[in-house]
Structure formats: structure tokens, C-alpha cells
Amino acid sequence: MKKQFGVFAILSLMVTSFYAQSDSSETGYYLLKNDILLEGVVSFKSQSDSENRSGTKSSTYTINPKAGYFIADDLALGLDLAYTFGELEIEGEDKQEDKTIMGGVFLRYYFFNLGKRFKIYGELGGGYINAETGSLSNPIKSSGFQGNLTLGLNYFIKENIAISFVLADLIKYKTITYEERFFDGFQLSDEETVDTLNADLNVFNNFFGGARFGVMFKF
Incomplete structure (x- = not known):
């Protein structure tokens, strides 16, 4: 169902774009130096018994x-904020929660135009992460740094309004430090730092499972 909806949405936008471009009065949409962008992207994922082991439910939203400023045509520098909340419920066990907040900066470059309305970009971002994971009674606290290279596109429905599609994080690097854990005065674990590097270069194979959507305003 998710894939069918995704295919329908993309095809609808392409058909709309084709007919809109047939109007010779339309000159295209531009992102110029000194323009400002405001963008909001959301994602939600939910799984239940049919996709996990029996008695397991999980959900995550981001x-x-x-907010960005175009320091040159098609090149924007800005501030980035993200909040993620997830829940995991396993029958007979305590509920697990994951709360993560990230603040950082990004550099976005629009490198290819598909017609007059589609604009494809690459984005380099990085920021500080603070998170709590685990049961409500004894969460695991962590903090660190995240860097990523992202591929996305915007579809302009008007000169200053576009639909945003974040296709994939092509490369993502994290270095996270987990704090010491104590329970009733006893130490459960030592401080630990974990580094991870993920590459997701087969973008078109996982688009419908990993895409994130939103709206961008240009001023």
C-alpha cells in the first residue's frame, strides 16, 4: 500500500508538471542569492505484529x-533542528522510549533541474545530538555528533511554495557517548563511545520505504 501510494503521488506530480510546462508563459522557478527558505519535513513509521515478532509494536516520528539563506544562486546555508520520538512495546516487558533532539547547520546545493518545477539537491549537514533511550524508569542517556550527506528534491507548486522530498541519507556518520548507568546505587555500565558510518547509495531501491515529506517556503 505504501509503495502504491508513493508511486501514485510521484506520477501525479509528474503529470501536473508536464501540463504546467506546456504553458509557454511559465518561465520556471529560481533560487537566487539573498533568497530565504523555511522548510518543515516530517516522517512517521509504525509497525505491528504482522511485521515484527508476535506481541511487538513500534512507532517513530520525526x-x-x-531555515536557510542563499549565499549564492542555488546554494543555501542554514540552521537545522530535528526531534525524534519512538516507542517500542513488547508483550510482557516494560515500554521502551527513544527521544532524540539534534541542532546543527546545513549547506544545500541545487545541482539539477528536472523541467521547470522539480529541483534536485545535495545537502551536507552536521550537528549535536542529545538522546535518552530505554525504559522510563532507567533510561540510557547519550550525546554526540552527527554528520550526513543527503539527497532530496523540491517540487514547486507556486513561485514561493514547494513540496519537499528527502530521498535518502547517502552517507551518515555518528559518534555517540553513552553515560554511565546506575540503579539503586550500583553501576550497571561504564561510559562508552560508539562510532557508526552508514552508506545508502542505492537510493532508488529504498525510496518508498525511506522518503520523508514536507513543505518549503521561499522569500
Whole structure:
């Protein structure tokens, strides 16, 4: 169902774009030096018994607002904020929660135009992460740094309004330090730092499972 909806949405936008471009009076949409962008992207994922082991339910949502300033044509520098909340429920066990907040900066470059309305970009971002993971009674606290290279596109429905599609994080690097854990005065674990590097270069194979959507305003 998710894939069918995604295909329908993309095809609808492409058909709309084709007919809109047939109007010779339309000159295209531009992102110029000194323009300002405000963008909000959201994602939600939910799984239940049919996709996990019996008695397991999980859900995750992310809110990601951004504000940027075009320091040159098609090149924007800005601030990035993201909040992620997830829940995991396993029958007979305590509920697990994951709360993560990230603040950082990004550099976005629009490198290819598909017609007059589609604009494809690459984005380099990085920021500080603070998180709590685990049971409500004894969460695991962590903090660190995240860097990522992202591929996305905007579809302009008007000169100053576009639909945003974040296709994939092509490369993502994290270095996270987990704090010491104590329970009733006893130390459960030592401080630990974990580095991870993920590459997701097969973008078109996982688009419908990993895409995130939102709206961008240009001023």
C-alpha cells in the first residue's frame, strides 16, 4: 500500500508538471542569492505484529524544521533542528522510549533541474545530538555528533511554495557517548563511545520505504 501510494503521488506530480510546462508563459522557478527558505519535513513509521515478532509494536516520528539563506544562486546555508520520538512495546516487558533532539547547520546545493518545477539537491549537514533511550524508569542517556550527506528534491507548486522530498541519507556518520548507568546505587555500565558510518547509495531501491515529506517556503 505504501509503495502504491508513493508511486501514485510521484506520477501525479509528474503529470501536473508536464501540463504546467506546456504553458509557454511559465518561465520556471529560481533560487537566487539573498533568497530565504523555511522548510518543515516530517516522517512517521509504525509497525505491528504482522511485521515484527508476535506481541511487538513500534512507532517513530520525526519533525525537522530548517531555515536557510542563499549565499549564492542555488546554494543555501542554514540552521537545522530535528526531534525524534519512538516507542517500542513488547508483550510482557516494560515500554521502551527513544527521544532524540539534534541542532546543527546545513549547506544545500541545487545541482539539477528536472523541467521547470522539480529541483534536485545535495545537502551536507552536521550537528549535536542529545538522546535518552530505554525504559522510563532507567533510561540510557547519550550525546554526540552527527554528520550526513543527503539527497532530496523540491517540487514547486507556486513561485514561493514547494513540496519537499528527502530521498535518502547517502552517507551518515555518528559518534555517540553513552553515560554511565546506575540503579539503586550500583553501576550497571561504564561510559562508552560508539562510532557508526552508514552508506545508502542505492537510493532508488529504498525510496518508498525511506522518503520523508514536507513543505518549503521561499522569500
